[in-house]
Amino acid sequence: MSRLRLAWRKSLNAVMLSLTGVAAFAVVSILFLILGYLLYNGGKSLNWDFFTKLPKPVGETGGGMANAITGSLKLLLLAAVMGLPVGLMAGIYLAEFGSKTFSFVIRYTTDLLNGVPSIVIGIFAYSLVVLPVKHFSTFAGGVALAIMVIPITVRSTEEFLRSVPGSLREGAMALGASKWRTIATVVLPAASGGILTGMLLALARVAGETAPLLFTAFSNRFWSSSWSQPTASLPVMIYTYAIAPYDDWHRQAWAAGLVLLMLVLLANLGCRLALSRQGAARSV
Amino acid sequence: MSATATTIDHAAPPESGPRALIRRLRHGDELAHLLTLVFAAGILLITSLLVYELWINSQLSRAKFGWMFFWTRVWDPIFDNFGAAPFIYGTLVTSVVSLVIAVPLGLAGAIFLAELAPRKLSDSVAFLIDLLAAVPSVIYGLLGIFIVVPLMRTTIGPALINTLGHVPYIGNFFKGPNYGVGFFTAGIVLAIMVVPFIISVSREVLLTVPRDQREAALALGATRWESTWQVVVPWARTGIMGSIFLALARALGETMAVTMVIGNDPKIAASLFAPGYTIAAVIANEFTEATGDLYLSALIELGLVLFLMTFILNGLARILIVATQRGGGHPA
Numbered sequence: 001m002s003r004l005r006l007a008w009r010k011s012l013n014a015v016m017l018s019l020t021g022v023a024a025f026a027v028v029s030i031l032f033l034i035l036g037y038l039l040y041n042g043g044k045s046l047n048w049d050f051f052t053k054l055p056k057p058v059g060e061t062g063g064g065m066a067n068a069i070t071g072s073l074k075l076l077l078l079a080a081v082m083g084l085p086v087g088l089m090a091g092i093y094l095a096e097f098g099s100k101t102f103s104f105v106i107r108y109t110t111d112l113l114n115g116v117p118s119i120v121i122g123i124f125a126y127s128l129v130v131l132p133v134k135h136f137s138t139f140a141g142g143v144a145l146a147i148m149v150i151p152i153t154v155r156s157t158e159e160f161l162r163s164v165p166g167s168l169r170e171g172a173m174a175l176g177a178s179k180w181r182t183i184a185t186v187v188l189p190a191a192s193g194g195i196l197t198g199m200l201l202a203l204a205r206v207a208g209e210t211a212p213l214l215f216t217a218f219s220n221r222f223w224s225s226s227w228s229q230p231t232a233s234l235p236v237m238i239y240t241y242a243i244a245p246y247d248d249w250h251r252q253a254w255a256a257g258l259v260l261l262m263l264v265l266l267a268n269l270g271c272r273l274a275l276s277r278q279g280a281a282r283s284v
Numbered sequence: 285m286s287a288t289a290t291t292i293d294h295a296a297p298p299e300s301g302p303r304a305l306i307r308r309l310r311h312g313d314e315l316a317h318l319l320t321l322v323f324a325a326g327i328l329l330i331t332s333l334l335v336y337e338l339w340i341n342s343q344l345s346r347a348k349f350g351w352m353f354f355w356t357r358v359w360d361p362i363f364d365n366f367g368a369a370p371f372i373y374g375t376l377v378t379s380v381v382s383l384v385i386a387v388p389l390g391l392a393g394a395i396f397l398a399e400l401a402p403r404k405l406s407d408s409v410a411f412l413i414d415l416l417a418a419v420p421s422v423i424y425g426l427l428g429i430f431i432v433v434p435l436m437r438t439t440i441g442p443a444l445i446n447t448l449g450h451v452p453y454i455g456n457f458f459k460g461p462n463y464g465v466g467f468f469t470a471g472i473v474l475a476i477m478v479v480p481f482i483i484s485v486s487r488e489v490l491l492t493v494p495r496d497q498r499e500a501a502l503a504l505g506a507t508r509w510e511s512t513w514q515v516v517v518p519w520a521r522t523g524i525m526g527s528i529f530l531a532l533a534r535a536l537g538e539t540m541a542v543t544m545v546i547g548n549d550p551k552i553a554a555s556l557f558a559p560g561y562t563i564a565a566v567i568a569n570e571f572t573e574a575t576g577d578l579y580l581s582a583l584i585e586l587g588l589v590l591f592l593m594t595f596i597l598n599g600l601a602r603i604l605i606v607a608t609q610r611g612g613g614h615p616a
Binding site: 009010012013016017019020021022023024026027028030031034037038041085086089090092093094096097098102105106109110111112113115116117118119120121122123124126127128131147150151154178179180181183204205207208209210211214215218235238239242243250253254257260261264265268269272276 | 333590
């Protein structure tokens, strides 16, 4: 009886433990499946026209997404210009100046803002920027993305500033530097690598956002001539092309998907590798 | 040295009055403090403004439908009659399906990475899983349309109808025509999207469980699996619950991938293979086409509902994760 029970426990042990391994590798293999599928389907459809030409009128094959690529870059630029400074300054406040209660409130709000579904951010940017002027614009899309960039930047900035050793601050103070000088000339430079990587990660994350752009930056089949015009962007183009009934559009959706995924994954890969190397250097 | 001069300034007795304030501001520290404070407060302002805008702009719909908004099953833009029931139903059903798939998979993966895998393997797998979490949702939607939907129509759907469809009670969820798009397909795509979150947060939480807990269980003659399942996992359960709530919050608010595979039909159907609609998907599809003020207002009220749902879940998740990391969900 007890021998039987032992055999049962041992086999249960073996079965369950191998199942956990299978689960882990199943999840990881999804990443390679996604990569493989996009490389195969996107690689087939990617050509020079994709980067240099405008979309063709409905019904004609060919054309590219040059306007969507520049559109995405313009949106990211706006998000960076509006979102990153706010995130940086608020991060400095939390790490260096914050009082206990107010910091808690800010931190809590930041997490809350970070968890707001991106489509709701879209509604917010719509009511803030689009409703008053009654038309979609690149600027409105930039505002939506900037709001999403802020909370990510705040938390990473705070984290990297906190990881700067206190002895550096004390050293600067002991030389007679005032607090802001210590921060500006000693603490920030020491943490700058991490902070910049964090910012790049934040931008990489919003680069793939589609939902907040649908009714802010909208879309455009031509070049967007100014910041107050609607603009095409890669994620929105992937969406409209994928749900359209034309094979040629599906082909281009794959190509755009490949370009977007590569941009996002390479940015992530680079940043995370740089961060882990820094982490290793710090712990040594 | 000019630095000594600064220290002497510091030593001067504090003055009061506006002129002293200006002098202190000029000194730099106070100014820097104030400047960063303004930006930090800006986050507070943005978030309050977000809630305010959602509240004000949904005024029309809230006044007209009141609480009935949540129970009405009709969504009729032509006669200006709007109810949120089909969307709330769709959002909840797709999220539950995704969790049913993702939680066992994610928990098992996290156990493997935290308990079994050597540290180096565990770290590199966790790294790849973080990359998976970074894949944009529209890419998941693209793969959903062209891979999961056909697979659902030809393989997964019929297999489930032939097996689970005959089981009493649960069978009702697996009956009816199978179009490929619908609640179940959306659930599968969502599961793939949230599994990286469950794995990486649960792994972190499992790694904080003290070593002696495991050693004590093993010393008592438990197998590796028994020590993991009966000692380590219960110890970390609040944190694991936190990771599940986090995943649920994400699944509720996910827009693009779901919009592309759910079929976009505002109906409440028992069958998981029926096409449906979610809150986020209807906002994405109809917002730019909303012609009437009431129509737009109803869509914004849906946004408000979605905001509140994720707000509550995120809050709970944070509390749970912090509670575990502060010393275990379980008194030793």
